[in-house]
Amino acid sequence: AAPPSAAASGRRFPCEGPHQAGITTQQQAAATFAAFDVIASDRAGLTALFRTLTDRVRALTAGGPVPATDLVSPPADSGLLGGVLPGDGLTVTVGVGASLFDERFGLAARKPAGLTTMPVFPDDHVAGSTELHGDISLQICADSRDTVMHALRDIAKHTRGAMQPVWKADGFLPAPRPDGAPRNQLGFKDGTSQPAVADPRVADALIWTGDAGTGATAWARGGSYQVIRIIRMLVEFWDRVSLQEQETMIGRRRDSGAPLDGTRESDPPDFAADPRGLVTPLDSHIRLANPRTAATAAQRILRRGYSYDRGLDAVGDLDVGLVFCCYQQDVRRQFEAVQHRLAGEPLVDYVQPTGGGYFLALPGFGPGADHLAAGLLA
Ligand SMILES: C=CC1=C(C)c2cc3[nH]c(cc4nc(cc5[nH]c(cc1n2)c(C)c5CCC(=O)O)C(CCC(=O)O)=C4C)c(C)c3C=C
Numbered sequence: 001a002a003p004p005s006a007a008a009s010g011r012r013f014p015c016e017g018p019h020q021a022g023i024t025t026q027q028q029a030a031a032t033f034a035a036f037d038v039i040a041s042d043r044a045g046l047t048a049l050f051r052t053l054t055d056r057v058r059a060l061t062a063g064g065p066v067p068a069t070d071l072v073s074p075p076a077d078s079g080l081l082g083g084v085l086p087g088d089g090l091t092v093t094v095g096v097g098a099s100l101f102d103e104r105f106g107l108a109a110r111k112p113a114g115l116t117t118m119p120v121f122p123d124d125h126v127a128g129s130t131e132l133h134g135d136i137s138l139q140i141c142a143d144s145r146d147t148v149m150h151a152l153r154d155i156a157k158h159t160r161g162a163m164q165p166v167w168k169a170d171g172f173l174p175a176p177r178p179d180g181a182p183r184n185q186l187g188f189k190d191g192t193s194q195p196a197v198a199d200p201r202v203a204d205a206l207i208w209t210g211d212a213g214t215g216a217t218a219w220a221r222g223g224s225y226q227v228i229r230i231i232r233m234l235v236e237f238w239d240r241v242s243l244q245e246q247e248t249m250i251g252r253r254r255d256s257g258a259p260l261d262g263t264r265e266s267d268p269p270d271f272a273a274d275p276r277g278l279v280t281p282l283d284s285h286i287r288l289a290n291p292r293t294a295a296t297a298a299q300r301i302l303r304r305g306y307s308y309d310r311g312l313d314a315v316g317d318l319d320v321g322l323v324f325c326c327y328q329q330d331v332r333r334q335f336e337a338v339q340h341r342l343a344g345e346p347l348v349d350y351v352q353p354t355g356g357g358y359f360l361a362l363p364g365f366g367p368g369a370d371h372l373a374a375g376l377l378a
Pocket residue numbers: 181184186188189190191192193194229231232233250252285286289290301322324335338339342351
């Protein structure tokens with residue numbers, strides 16, 4: 001029998017359109033989040049960088065035969081995927097960080113007000129972290145791990161001299177067990193409750209940057225703010241907690257994923273019927289994250305996180321967790337409102353945020369000469 005990797009999927013997500021792929025598109029099995037600092041020396045170099053990035057995104061997501069190379073030259077392609085790139089559900093989502101708008105490229109006036117530097121939140125463990133912020137973020141996702149690595153190597157090679165990798169976090173999305181949302185490293189289904197972004201009215205209200213961007217920042221319309229948080233899970237401690245306590249911390253049953261007042265994963269919790277939190281504690285994760293009130297409806301976020309496994313730490317504990325990633329129209333109104341409510345929740349004893357950053361996933365690009373960040377650099 002052929003090994004599973006030989007069955008790389010032929011599915012393709014179009015990379016051109018008003019919004020970048022990899023945000024509201026279906027989540028793939030493998031991901032890399034990478035941050036880069038721009039080392040191009042001027043605005044022309046920065047423009048060339050975004051043109052190159054766009055060309056590579058087009059070529060990689062389209063798939064097809066790799067260019068032939070003569071024997072005396074370095075090969076045009078790493079060869080990781082053989083002679084024909086499979087498509088494999090690849091998406092490459094490019095974001096920019098607040099630091100890109102410093103004095104280097106004369107872009108300060110074009111920085112959207114909503115693009116800030118991720119602050120240190122209570123219970124963060126980021127002192128000395130080398131995995132914070134960046135000028136540019138790449139979220140590379142595909143149906144198989146080797147396709148993600150191939151895309152990263154291709155992009156890094158073609159952009160060498162213009163941007164420099166500063167950190168990278170790899171993630172995987174486990175298969176649903178047995179169905180519904182995949183399970184995180186705590187054993188709970190994660191990703192059950194999401195805004196219905198397939199409805200364009202929902203996506204326009206919650207995900208895409210819209211009319212707030214006017215004048216010098218109008219270029220940002222159609223993008224989406226991306227928040228990345230690398231969150232370690234202290235699974236050795238978690239595994240010693242009773243199932244009842246785990247479930248009251250999360251607010252859902254572990255095995256079925258159902259809310260504590262329901263029976264199926266898809267049942268919506270009814271917090272209004274439980275005002276004192278006798279069934280679903282007021283400080284449970286899902287109740288704080290989404291109280292399901294009219295006042296908090298506009299704070300909903302689209303989560304697109306991946307599990308990670310980075311081996312062992314210095315004392316032999318598992319270094320596993322979640323590359324939390326979410327998209328939203330407004331970081332302060334959405335992610336930060338949720339994050340502030342979660343501060344001090346019982347779950348904080350079992351998780352340690354160690355890195356990440358805020359980025360603006362750029363608006364999409366059209367065919368022909370159009371390219372990523374064309375509006376920003378015009
Ligand atoms: C600030 C935003 C959030 C962070 C950070 C976060 C970390 C985090 N979450 C889990 C596990 C689960 N989260 C679940 C739901 C959930 N989480 C957030 C936000 C953050 N989580 C939201 C908005 C929601 C949805 C709430 C709702 O609408 O009901 C769940 C339940 C299943 C689900 O709906 O996805 C789990 C489990 C961990 C372990 C974690 C840090 C490592």
